Amino acid sequence: xxxxxxxxxxxxxxxxxxxxxxxxxxxxxxxxxxxxxxxxxxxxxxxxxxxxxxxxxxxxxxxxxxxxxxxxxxxxxxxxx
Amino acid sequence: xxxxxxxxxxxxxxxxxxxxxxxxxxxxxxxxxxxxxxxxxxxxxxxxxxxxxxxxxxxxxxxxxxxxxxxxxxxxxxxxxxxxxxxxxxxxxxxxxxxxxxxxxxxxxxxxxxxxxxxxxxxxxxxxxxxxxxxxxxxxxxxxxxxxxxxxxxxxxxxxxxxxxxxxxxxxxxxxxxxxxxxxx
Numbered sequence: 001x002x003x004x005x006x007x008x009x010x011x012x013x014x015x016x017x018x019x020x021x022x023x024x025x026x027x028x029x030x031x032x033x034x035x036x037x038x039x040x041x042x043x044x045x046x047x048x049x050x051x052x053x054x055x056x057x058x059x060x061x062x063x064x065x066x067x068x069x070x071x072x073x074x075x076x077x078x079x080x081x
Numbered sequence: 082x083x084x085x086x087x088x089x090x091x092x093x094x095x096x097x098x099x100x101x102x103x104x105x106x107x108x109x110x111x112x113x114x115x116x117x118x119x120x121x122x123x124x125x126x127x128x129x130x131x132x133x134x135x136x137x138x139x140x141x142x143x144x145x146x147x148x149x150x151x152x153x154x155x156x157x158x159x160x161x162x163x164x165x166x167x168x169x170x171x172x173x174x175x176x177x178x179x180x181x182x183x184x185x186x187x188x189x190x191x192x193x194x195x196x197x198x199x200x201x202x203x204x205x206x207x208x209x210x211x212x213x214x215x216x217x218x219x220x221x222x223x224x225x226x227x228x229x230x231x232x233x234x235x236x237x238x239x240x241x242x243x244x245x246x247x248x249x250x251x252x253x254x255x256x257x258x259x260x261x262x263x264x265x266x
Contacts, residue, residue, distance in 0.1 A: 007135045007151055008220065012205040015222055058227045059220045060135075060150040080151070 001073040006080055007060045019053035022065050047071060053081065090187050090244040096255045101262015105199055107254065108190035108266060112157050113166035114182040114241065117173055119152040127172030138218050138231060144169065147218045147231055147241075155229060155241065157188070187244045189251060192237035195261040200238060202257045204230065224253035 001013040021043055027035040047070060054066045063081035068074070089109040098104075117132070119125050125132060130141040132154050139146045144166070145157045158166045160183075167181045191199065197208050204223040207213065219230045226249065229241040242250050255263060 009136070011221065014205070058222045061153075061220075062151055 001075075003054060003056075003064070003066060003075060004078055005056050005059060005062070005064065006078055007062055008056065011056065011059055015056060015058040016054045017057040019055050019063065022051040022053045049076065090184075091189070091247055091251055094248050094251060095265050096251070096263070098264040099255070099259060099262050101258075101260065103195050104193060104262035104264050105195055105254075105258040106190075106192040106266035107251070107258075107263055108192065110188050110190055110239075111160040112183070112188045113160055114186050114188075115156040115166050115170050116149070116178075116180040116182050117146075117154045117156060117170065118178045118180075120176055120178065123176035125173040125177040127176075128170065133218075136218055138216050145231075147229060149218075149220055149229060155182070157241070185244060186241050187247050189240045189242070189247065189254065190233070190237060191240070191254060191258075192234070192266070193261075194236055195258070196236055196238055199254065199257045199261070200230075203253055204228075206230075208232070224250055226250055 002010045003013060003016055004010045024039060027039050050068055050070050052066050052068055053063060055061070055063050065079050065081055066075060067077040089111050091109050095107065095109065117125060128141070128144065130139055132146050133139040133148050135148055137148055143158050147155045147157060149155045156166060156170055164181060167179060170179055173179060200208055200223065204221055206219055206221050213232060215232050215235050217232050221228060221230055223230060223240055226242050226246050231239045231241070233239050240250065
């Protein structure tokens with residue numbers, strides 16, 4: 001898999017570190033323990049398009065929001081975080 | 082401050098020359114390096130030239146500025162005494178954080194007709210002249226080490242890596258160059 005870094009151009013996946021699900025939003029401070037449990041522990045495992053954080057750790061160090069297909073590894077969009 | 086260290090960290094580790102059909106020249110230039118990270122909303126100027134954009138370098142009065150990351154650069158200059166480049170870079174200070182990396186990182190130079198062929202064995206980016214070329218810079222991995230790769234001349238590359246890991250890179254370069262031969266130079 002290659003990820004087109006908006007700063008460096010297309011680079012091999014080995015240069016990137018996966019930093020998690022980009023769809024998770026931190027709940028409001030008073031949202032309650034259940035909401036925080038879900039935020040910290042519960043993740044979907046979609047078959048298809050997924051919004052993810054990737055960091056170009058061995059390159060320009062930028063955090064990127066990547067829209068990736070989890071079956072084909074096709075990448076539809078990459079934007080700087 | 083500790084004693085001045087005029088030597089390159091790899092000075093004693095250069096492999097003995099290996100004869101071959103098209104020898105690679107391995108050099109250990111002693112450079113001063115200063116990392117420049119722009120502050121929020123600030124535009125570092127004052128060196129007399131504009132800091133380069135992504136993947137590019139710029140050079141003036143013996144200082145080479147290499148793009149390293151968004152709003153981050155590495156300045157490189159020939160060794161001129163402890164802290165000399167940091168002093169020359171001082172005009173950037175109001176708009177950027179300056180960190181002297183002269184001991185933390187070091188430079189390995191490889192030159193010769195086969196320098197691109199040797200790097201192609203160790204790194205994953207396309208160094209063909211239609212994509213890359215003199216003056217271009219890439220922050221990437223070479224032999225699995227994070228490395229700032231700078232094509233200084235049509236047949237010469239400079240690799241800036243962490244000093245503590247540089248011996249591994251020198252070994253990898255020598256192994257990759259074995260079929261062509263290599264010599265210090």
